[in-house]
Amino acid sequence: MRRIPPAKHIFPLRIVIIAIDISRMKKSFILLFIALIILRLLDLWTTYRSTPTLSDEINPLSSIFGGGWLMIILTNFILVGGILYLHYFYTFKYTPKTNIRADSYSAYLSMVYFNEPGKFYQVLYRMPVDRSVLLGHLGFVLIRALIFGSILAVLNNTFHYYQYTFYIVWCDFIAHPAFFIYSLILLFFVLCFYYITHREYKINKATF
Numbered sequence: 001m002r003r004i005p006p007a008k009h010i011f012p013l014r015i016v017i018i019a020i021d022i023s024r025m026k027k028s029f030i031l032l033f034i035a036l037i038i039l040r041l042l043d044l045w046t047t048y049r050s051t052p053t054l055s056d057e058i059n060p061l062s063s064i065f066g067g068g069w070l071m072i073i074l075t076n077f078i079l080v081g082g083i084l085y086l087h088y089f090y091t092f093k094y095t096p097k098t099n100i101r102a103d104s105y106s107a108y109l110s111m112v113y114f115n116e117p118g119k120f121y122q123v124l125y126r127m128p129v130d131r132s133v134l135l136g137h138l139g140f141v142l143i144r145a146l147i148f149g150s151i152l153a154v155l156n157n158t159f160h161y162y163q164y165t166f167y168i169v170w171c172d173f174i175a176h177p178a179f180f181i182y183s184l185i186l187l188f189f190v191l192c193f194y195y196i197t198h199r200e201y202k203i204n205k206a207t208f
Helices: 007-050 069-093 105-114 120-124 131-162 165-174 177-206
Strands: none
Touching (some): 105 120, 105 177, 131 165, 131 177, 165 177
């Protein structure tokens, strides 16, 4: 028969477990924070090396709206600041909803976002009833999507600078490298969103 530890021993154990969880959250936050900052700086640096005048830049701020370096730097500053805040919110403030009766992933997501089933597809275009849920999910997804996009941008800038043969052939084959890169980022965003929401669904399901 399993021995149940005395209550006075359980409380310190819970404190230790909570402390370990907080330590893991801090490490995750710091690692992603550092990775994002370094990769954004690398993106700017490799962009400057490959196209100092931004004539070949695929960023819509430059290629479509004609923005210069000042606009790109300011936009990066605002974007990174906002994403880091959301990441902080997800790591230290956000608590996934549990004890929700849902028979499927789509039903769970509908309940989490709108407090009623049958509205799964409205996640794409409607604000949730509890906006902290959306902020939490964005805090998880956006920083990872931007890190992924930054890696692609750094690689693209580097290949463009050195004009590797395979890169030139690839650009000719793709025809629109920017569209391809942004499509990959969007796909990664969707996968991250599915990952975090499905993980929460499984945790919620385990409570029943």
